[in-house]
Amino acid sequence: MKLSFQDYISIKIHQTDLNLTKFIKSKLEDFNLAPEQNLIMMLLWEKDGLTQNQLAEKLDKDKTNIARMSSNLEKKGYIYRAHPKEDRRSLMLFLTDSGKELGERVIPVAEEFNDIVCKGISSDELIELERLLTKINQNVQEQ
Amino acid sequence: MKLSFQDYISIKIHQTDLNLTKFIKSKLEDFNLAPEQNLIMMLLWEKDGLTQNQLAEKLDKDKTNIARMSSNLEKKGYIYRAHPKEDRRSLMLFLTDSGKELGERVIPVAEEFNDIVCKGISSDELIELERLLTKINQNVQEQ
């Protein structure tokens, strides 16, 4: 059974992800915020004081990526980092005033983005989509 | 309506894509082939002699990515590149013997990968998944 190029669902998922990233990137350009940097900020806007290690777990990313993105966010002045007294190995991330102010402007953009993505898709369809993606994740992680 | 982090379908798609990439990367490691390099090879195994521009269109990628990946594949000895006489700006990619032989070993791995990804998902569900992803692609490209 020779599969053709477009038969692979993984390729379709990959292309969709690239399109989504390109779109959100253009939306965030005005805020001097890259897409993955925004994910860290989204978590901090919910509750700051998270360590890089906690961010790596929540975002399911390598700690090296979190370290570099955190460093960039610090350079941009949206956060500052501090070692907690209890464990001087860890680095906690805190929002600066600039970072807090940014949230008030970016969160509406993120929600607008989500509305556009989900336009014409019902709640049931969204749930089904999430279920199938979860199934695929399980399939590849069982290996 | 304040959305929480895990409510964004785009994040779920992104995570799934990363998991898929990580998985296929591990499968292709033995063949000295990176995931996106493999996509180029997949197209060439179907029919070689494509130009970099044609590959960029088919893979919906920036021409710079294709140029660099093609260069890497050439260094690895899987392809060679030649300017056609009709248009000396273009670069056509052709399989070497090593590249052809590689296909015989990698294509079964790719199909096995696809079987694992789709395990426990029916044809109807797969079609529905593709339909929803297509809808999302349309939604963000209409902007």
Added chain:
DNA sequence: AAGTAATTGTTGTTATAGCAACTATCGAGA
């Protein structure tokens, strides 16, 4: 208490991914 394990973060490397600016070539119109 001392030595070893494990944990947390950083740096270096490779591979995408896309934008801007550039070169070389081709094509179309005056």
Added chain:
DNA sequence: TCTCGATAGTTGCTATAACAACAATTACTT
């Protein structure tokens, strides 16, 4: 034919993404 615009690739840059190797710190074990 000459100019100019379009096309095809390349190089430089920034931003992910993951792995290996490393340093600093903490926790565990005896």
